[in-house]
Amino acid sequence: MMPVLATETISDFLSDEWGWSHIVALAGAAIAHVALIGAFFGLPAFAGIWAERKVSGRIQDRLGPTRTGGRFGWLQSLADGVKLLQKEDLWPNAADAMLFRVAPYIVVIASVAAFMFLPFSDGWVAVSLDVGLFLALAILSLEVLGIILAGYSSGSKWSLFGGMREAAQMVSYEVPLGLTAVIPVVLAGSMNLDEIGRMQEGWFWNWFIFHDPFTMIAFFVFFTVTLASNKRAPFDLAEAESELVGGFHTEYSGFRWSLFFLAEYASMYFVSALGVILFLGGWWTGIAPIDNFFRTNDTWVVNYLGNVLGFAVLLIKASKLVFLQIWIRWTLPRLRIDQVMTTCLKYLVPISCFLFLGAVTWSMLLPGRSAFGTKSSLGARAVETATVDRSPGHGLEIVATPIGTAEEGAR
Numbered sequence: 001m002m003p004v005l006a007t008e009t010i011s012d013f014l015s016d017e018w019g020w021s022h023i024v025a026l027a028g029a030a031i032a033h034v035a036l037i038g039a040f041f042g043l044p045a046f047a048g049i050w051a052e053r054k055v056s057g058r059i060q061d062r063l064g065p066t067r068t069g070g071r072f073g074w075l076q077s078l079a080d081g082v083k084l085l086q087k088e089d090l091w092p093n094a095a096d097a098m099l100f101r102v103a104p105y106i107v108v109i110a111s112v113a114a115f116m117f118l119p120f121s122d123g124w125v126a127v128s129l130d131v132g133l134f135l136a137l138a139i140l141s142l143e144v145l146g147i148i149l150a151g152y153s154s155g156s157k158w159s160l161f162g163g164m165r166e167a168a169q170m171v172s173y174e175v176p177l178g179l180t181a182v183i184p185v186v187l188a189g190s191m192n193l194d195e196i197g198r199m200q201e202g203w204f205w206n207w208f209i210f211h212d213p214f215t216m217i218a219f220f221v222f223f224t225v226t227l228a229s230n231k232r233a234p235f236d237l238a239e240a241e242s243e244l245v246g247g248f249h250t251e252y253s254g255f256r257w258s259l260f261f262l263a264e265y266a267s268m269y270f271v272s273a274l275g276v277i278l279f280l281g282g283w284w285t286g287i288a289p290i291d292n293f294f295r296t297n298d299t300w301v302v303n304y305l306g307n308v309l310g311f312a313v314l315l316i317k318a319s320k321l322v323f324l325q326i327w328i329r330w331t332l333p334r335l336r337i338d339q340v341m342t343t344c345l346k347y348l349v350p351i352s353c354f355l356f357l358g359a360v361t362w363s364m365l366l367p368g369r370s371a372f373g374t375k376s377s378l379g380a381r382a383v384e385t386a387t388v389d390r391s392p393g394h395g396l397e398i399v400a401t402p403i404g405t406a407e408e409g410a411r
Contacts, residue, residue, distance in 0.1 A: 033116070033126040037112065037115045037116065037126060038112065040115065041111070041112045041115060041262075041266050042262070042266075044265050044266050044268065044269035044322070045077070045261070045262045045265035045266055046077045046078070047077070047319075048265035048268060048269070048322060048326075049076065049077040049080060049261075049265065050065065050073065050074065050076050050077050051322070051323065051326055052326050052329075053065050053073070053076060054072075054073070055323065055326045055327060055330065056326070056329075056330045059327070059330045059331065060330070080258075081258065084254050084255055084257065084258040085254070085255055086254075087253055087254030087255070088253070088254060089253070089254050089255060089256065090253055090254075091154075091251065092154065092155050092156065092251050093155075094155030094156075095153055095154050095155040095251065096152075096153040096155070099149050099152070099153035100150070100153040100154060100251075101256070102149065103146045103147075103149040103150035103153060104146065104150070104252070104256045104257075104259035104260055104263075105146075105259065106142070106143075106145055106146030106149065107143050107146035107147065107150075107259065107260060107263045108259050108262065108263045109142075110139055110140060110141075110142040110143040110145075110146065110263070111140065111143060111263040111266045111267045111270065112263075112266065113139045114136045114137075114139050114140040114267075114270050115266075115270060117129065117132040117133075117135055117136040117193060118136065118193065118270065118273055118274065118277075119193050119194045119197055119277065119282070119283070120273075120283070120310075120311050120314060121283045121307040121308075121310035121311040121314065122194075122197070122198065122283060122295075122306070122307060122310055123194065123307070124307055124310075124311065125193070125194055128192060128193075128194050129192065130190065130191060130192050131191050131192075132191060132192050132193045132194070133181060133185060133191045133192075133193055133196070133274075133278075134191055136193070136270075136274070137174075137177070137178065137181065140229075140267065140270065140271075141170070141174055143170070143263065143267070144166070144167050144170045144171060147163050147166050147167060147170070147248050148163050148164075148167050150163060150248045150249060150252070150260075151163020151164065151166075151167075151247075151248035154248070154250065154251040154252075155251075156250060156251055158245040158247075158250055159245070159247065159248050159249075159250045159251055160248075161247075162237070162238045162239070162245065162246070162247025162248040162249075162250065163238075163247070163248035165237040165238065165247070165337050166231060166237060166238050166247065166248060168337075168341065169228055169231075169235060169237055169337075169340055169341070169344075170228070170229055170231075172341060172344045172345065173225050173228040173229055173235075173344055173348075174229070175344075175349055175352075176221060176225045176344065176348040176349050176351075176352040177222070177225045177226070177229060179349070179352035179353060179355075179356050180218045180219075180221050180222040180225065180352050180355065180356075181222065181274075181278060182356060183208075183214070183215055183218045183355065183356055183359045184196055184208045184215070184278040184279060186356075186359060186360055186363065187199070187208055187211060187215070187359065187363060188208075193274075193277050196208075196277060196278060196282070197277050197281075197282030197283060197284070198282075200281045200282055200284055201284055201291060201295070202284070202288045202291070203286060203287070203288045204281060204286030204287075206281070207279065207280055207281035207284075207286065208278065208279050208280075208281075209279040209280055211359075211362075212358075212359060212362040212363075212366075213358075213362075214355045214356075214358035214359040214362060215279065215355075215359055217351075217355055218279075218352070218355045218356075218359065219275065219278075219279040219280075221348060221351060221352055221355065222275055222278070222279070223275060223321065223324075224348070225348060226271040226272070226275065226325075227325060227328065228340070228344070229267075229271065230264060230267050230268050230271060230325070231264060232268070232325055232328070232329055233328065233329040233330075233332060233333075233334055234328070234332040234333060234334050234335045235335065235340055236329075236334060237334075237335075237337055237340060239334075268322050268325055269318055269319075269322055272317075272318040272319075272321035272322050272325070273314060273317075273318040275318075275321060276314060276317040276318050276321070277314075280317055281317075282310075282314060283310030283311065283313050283314045284310070284313070285309070285313050290309075291306075293306075294306025294309065294310075
């Protein structure tokens, strides 16, 4: 599979096939990306709402949706969305009307913008940057601003309490989230999510989760932290039984209320896909002959099918992690605010620091060795050289040429 940025592909198609100028073609590519990511942004929520109902029903010995859209209730999410759109848009008299209306959109924008840096397959990424991981986590963390505004602008002390609890939780858990996410960055030597995914090519033991014992534990810490960052049980502190309210979104109804949950389910999928790229081999199947067949074939159709397969693999892996989040939601009891903060500051932060030091030490003492005692793809990966095509009438094109070994590359 030849890694080609989707932005370049769409812009080149528009400029070559339709004769548009390069600037207009780039603008068209940007609009196409926003439309595609916006459409995909709703898919996790559409599937997540249905899965939430079905999984919770099975855990509680119920059936869940069985009639809306057929035997398995496939259209239950659509029915919920239509119902919410029909509800009247209200806000309390004591609320700050402008901030109250803006807060849900801030949460949605923060969630959807993070998808711009997520590679869905080899080269299928809207924006490929050397600091892609940093920007994705930074933009996703802006969600807490919308939550604070939602609680503050509602004019209710209970909404304010719920917003402050969520803000304290999300800001605190950013620390272990960043520490565990940095471990694959150290192993790959890059913050580019596309490059991190390509580093795990080959058999499944080349995935970073199997690189050493520290990265394996780091994945489970990362997954636990993402539960808190997504406000999922047992860390859903917005709702409190003693207050009998829904937290920062207590005063919201209808469409604006649905935006909070749309962003929550989309963020669930984003952090799950991010965990797959960082630890679980990204879009690679883990079966080297299959991946090599699509990667080394020069046929355009085969390369495209390889990217489709990679997208399906990433989707399946991330969906399993989302299912696990839902499973935990309906299994474990909700923690108190002091227990949540103690778990973060007294346990997860020190554990994350220890895992980071352990992974770095392992890489220094046993370079290129995985936990299986075999050479990992990091030590055996070929050195790549870049040639730049500056021919007239063409944009800057960088072509990567693999070289057999590091020694040959040095020569």
